[in-house]
Amino acid sequence: MSETTQANGHAEASDANLPPWLPRISLQNAVRAQIGDFEKIRSVTPQPANAGDNYSTLMVRLLVEVELLDHSSKSVSFVLKVQPNNEVMAAILSKLRLFQKEEQMYHNFLPQFEKLYAEAGKKIRFAPKAYKLDQDFGVDYVLLEDLKPNSFKNANRLAGLDQEHMLQVLAKLAAFHAASACYVEHNGLFGEDFAVGVFSEANRQLLQEFNASGVFLAQLKKWKNCQKIYDKLADSDEYLVDRLLQDQQVSTREFNVLNHGDCWNYNIMFLYDAFGKIKETLFVDFQVCKYGSPANDLYYLILSSAAPNIKTKQFDYFVRYYYDQLVDNLKLLQYHRPLPKLKNLHAALFRNGLAAYLVVSKVLPVVMLDKNEHPNLEDDDAKVKVAMYTNPKYVQVMTEVLPWLDNRGLLDWK
Incomplete structure (x- = not known):
């Protein structure tokens, strides 16, 4: 080139x-x-x-x-x-206003979140710095600091995040959520782009396409000891989007935060010291931020990105750790509304079981697919999906995760 x-x-x-x-x-x-x-x-x-x-x-x-x-x-x-x-993808991005949202995040909300902490005496950084081009070309873009020359990098996507990495991310996520709650207290609710986001009736067809479960269910039916779960989910495409639109409506009776919305390994950058200890954790990719229950980000992060051996075994511990960090940050920022209770967070997790299902059936198979083992899949979407859902490592994880979800009642969202 x-x-x-x-x-x-x-x-x-x-x-x-x-x-x-x-x-x-x-x-x-x-x-x-x-x-x-x-x-x-x-x-x-x-x-x-x-x-x-x-x-x-x-x-x-x-x-x-x-x-x-x-x-x-x-x-x-x-x-x-x-x-x-790609004109089709560009049209989708424009319809969903993803670039406009991300620009607002980098140039408006994230600096204000960081300022809240600075005023409370705590220096914190959530993301790379954002800049503007010197001229306006009438196109959507985001210009960012390049983190890689400063030695930031992703953790191993296929291995998943170990406990140390998970605790660092949960602490930063709790700080981000706390700042968003305090921002609302000071400035009022986020606008429609963040309160509704992609979850509107106008986007029903896109949501149905993105969340269609046919290929997943076809493989699920073949997995050992999953017949009862398959029977429960077999007709889920008929009502899934209705329930999704319902679940993503903001309830003013609950504790709400601005969710990152795409909080998985690839969108988390780590900086390490000379001994391999994590010095800093930053988030990237703020295109699908959504105001609502923190249960959404917790399911997304833990079920998509925690290492398989701790994904469900440490789930409740991770929730507790996040909760303690959240409350500490809310107190630091002098949040005046009633502090959330741990039992209410667990209740929100229970009510949002569909979010957990969508993570393990849509996000996790992408995370776990080793593209080096499938070099010829790039242009064939059908083959990619079959490769994702027949991946032995994914199947192994799901034979543990699905019963865990079912035993918690998280698949009872019909």
């Missing part, structure tokens, strides 16, 4: 997958915000950065060579998220 730049710092992109407007971008303000004053931008080199794990947006890494005031050089980089060239 050959990208060159002019002295004004504009990128010239030759890759057909990159946005056609990319050569015209200017990053003067973003570079200045990151490193201070400088002489000029010598070059901007764009590189596709999806790495195969982001399914809805095009990620472009922008490598910037900067001449400093003393005429020495410095390299900086950014990650640019833009709509994909």
Whole structure:
């Protein structure tokens, strides 16, 4: 791939997958915000950065060579998220307003959440810094600090998060949730993009397509000791979206937070010290944040990303740990409404059993699929789904998780 730049710092992109407007971008303000004053931008080199794990947006890494005031050089980089060239996916993103939501998160809500903690005397960071391009091209995008040069990285997706990683993520998630609850106390409810999000009657057809269970159920029927569970779920596609729309309505009688909405391993970045101990944990990808019960994020994180040997065995411990962190943060931020009770959190988890089912039937099989074992699946959606649901490691986990869900009554949402 050959990208060159002019002295004004504009990128010239030759890759057909990159946005056609990319050569015209200017990053003067973003570079200045990151490193201070400088002489000029010598070059901007764009590189596709999806790495195969982001399914809805095009990620472009922008490598910037900067001449400093003393005429020495410095390299900086950014990650640019833009709509994909796939017209169908771009139309879905526009309909669901995902980029607009993420822009609000990075430029408005996250800075305010962090400010709440700063005013309480606690320094905390939830996500990479966000910047703006120097000009408006009339396109949806998010421009972010590139975390990888600063040694942030994902944990092993296939192995799952061990207890130490889970506790770090739960602590940060509890802090994020607490800040969102205090934000509502100070500023009123989030707007429709976050209170309703994708869960509207207008999106019924999309929700039915995204949550269709036919391929999953066809495999479930074959799994050992799962016949009763299959019988319970066999006709679930007929009423699943009705129940989903009902469950995702915000109840003002409950304790609510802004859920990340996509809190799995790939959207969590870790920084380690020289001894491998976790120093910092940050979240990325805020496109589907949704105000509502914290049960949604708890199910999503634990059931999608905890290592198989602790996913259900440590579930209640993880909930307790999260709850203690949540209350401590609410107290720190001087939350004036009644503090949530642990029993009410468990009640919310029970009421949101459908959320748990959707995580293990839709998200977990994606998380556990080793694409290196299936190099020829990229362009065949049907084959991908069969590979996900016949993955022996996934089947093994599900033969433990499904009875666990059923024994808790979490599959009784008809």
